[in-house]
Amino acid sequence: MKQLLLFLCCLIVSSNGLFAQNKITLVIDAGHGGNDPGHLSNNENHLPEKALNLIISKLVGQYIDQYLTNVEVVYTRKDDSYVSLDDRVEKANSSNATYFMSIHCNANEKQHVHGTESHIHDFSSTKAVAFAEELEHQFSKRAGRHSRGVKDNGDREHTLQVLKFTKMTGVLIECGFLTNEKEANYLNTSEGQEVIASAIYRAFRTFIQEEHPKIKFLKETLPTKGNKNTEIASKNKKDTKSSKGEYTIQLMSSQDPLETSINQFQGLGMEVLRVNLNTKNAYKYLYTAGTFITKEEANLVLEKVKKKGFKDAIVIKK
Numbered sequence: 001m002k003q004l005l006l007f008l009c010c011l012i013v014s015s016n017g018l019f020a021q022n023k024i025t026l027v028i029d030a031g032h033g034g035n036d037p038g039h040l041s042n043n044e045n046h047l048p049e050k051a052l053n054l055i056i057s058k059l060v061g062q063y064i065d066q067y068l069t070n071v072e073v074v075y076t077r078k079d080d081s082y083v084s085l086d087d088r089v090e091k092a093n094s095s096n097a098t099y100f101m102s103i104h105c106n107a108n109e110k111q112h113v114h115g116t117e118s119h120i121h122d123f124s125s126t127k128a129v130a131f132a133e134e135l136e137h138q139f140s141k142r143a144g145r146h147s148r149g150v151k152d153n154g155d156r157e158h159t160l161q162v163l164k165f166t167k168m169t170g171v172l173i174e175c176g177f178l179t180n181e182k183e184a185n186y187l188n189t190s191e192g193q194e195v196i197a198s199a200i201y202r203a204f205r206t207f208i209q210e211e212h213p214k215i216k217f218l219k220e221t222l223p224t225k226g227n228k229n230t231e232i233a234s235k236n237k238k239d240t241k242s243s244k245g246e247y248t249i250q251l252m253s254s255q256d257p258l259e260t261s262i263n264q265f266q267g268l269g270m271e272v273l274r275v276n277l278n279t280k281n282a283y284k285y286l287y288t289a290g291t292f293i294t295k296e297e298a299n300l301v302l303e304k305v306k307k308k309g310f311k312d313a314i315v316i317k318k
C-alpha cells in the first residue's frame with residue numbers, strides 16, 4: 001500500500017510539473033502610481049512617469065493577450081493607485097510567476113542624456129541577462145532607440161527592491177528619459193508608446209520562445225473572412241477594403257499563378273489570397289495574407305512570416 005501511495009504521489013507531482021511547464025505567468029509592474037508620480041518632464045503638457053508607465057505596461061499586456069497563448073499576465077496595478085514596493089514584491093512572489101518586468105521612465109540632471117536601459121539585479125542570473133539583452137537589442141535594432149545597455153547593482157551602485165526581493169527572473173525597464181526634450185515628446189505620443197511596448201513584447205516573446213522551446217506560444221492568426229483560393233482581379237481590389245483592416249502582408253509575387261494551397265503558404269497558418277495585377281509586367285500575381293487594423297499589428301505578424309521563409313515580405317495598404 002505504501003508503495004502504491006508513493007507511486008501515486010510521484011505521478012501527481014510529475015503531472016503537475018508537466019502541466020506547469022505548459023503555461024507561464026508574467027508579472028507586469030507599472031512603476032509608481034497614486035501620490036507617487038515618478039519623474040516629471042519639464043513640459044507641463046506631458047504626462048508624469050506613473051501615467052506613461054501604466055500606458056506602456058497595459059499595451060505590453062494587451063499585445064501578449066492578443067498574440068501569445070499560454071502566458072498569463074498579472075499586473076501589480078491597473079489604474080492610478082499607489083502600491084508600495086513591498087506590496088509589488090509580495091504580489092509578484094505570491095503569483096508564482098516565472099517572469100517579472102517593471103516598467104519605468106528615467107530622468108537625469110543632464111538634459112542631453114537619453115536612451116533605454118534594462119536593469120537586472122546582478123549579472124549572475126543568466127536568464128535575466130538574456131532577457132535584458134534581448135530588450136536592449138529590440139529597443140535599438142527594431143524600435144530605433146538609443147540603447148544605454150544592461151545594468152546591474154554594481155553599475156548603478158544601489159539595489160532595486162523589486163529586483164532584489166522578487167523570486168523570479170526579473171528586469172526593470174527604463175523606456176527613456178523624461179528630462180530629454182526629444183525623448184519626452186516621443187514617449188508622450190501614442191506612436192512612441194506603441195513602438196516601445198511592441199519592442200518589449202517582441203523581446204519577451206523571443207526570450208520565452210528560446211527559454212521554453214517545448215511550449216507553443218504563438219497564437220495562430222485567425223483566417224480572414226472569404227473563400228480560400230480567391231482570385232481578386234485588380235478592378236475589384238477596392239471591394240476587399242470593406243473587410244475590417246486596412247493593412248495586409250505582401251508575401252511574394254510570381255510570373256505564373258500559384259495555387260494558394262501549396263505547402264509553403266499552408267505552413268503560415270493564415271489564409272493566402274492571390275491577386276491578379278492585370279499588368280503587362282512579368283510578375284502578374286501577388287500573394288497576400290492577413291488583415292490588420294493597424295500597421296503595428298501587421299508588423300508584429302510580419303516577423304513571424306519572414307521567419308517562415310518569406311524574407312521579402314512587406315506590409316502594404318489594402
Ligand SMILES: [Zn+2]
Binds near residue numbers: 104
Ligand atoms: Zn520610475
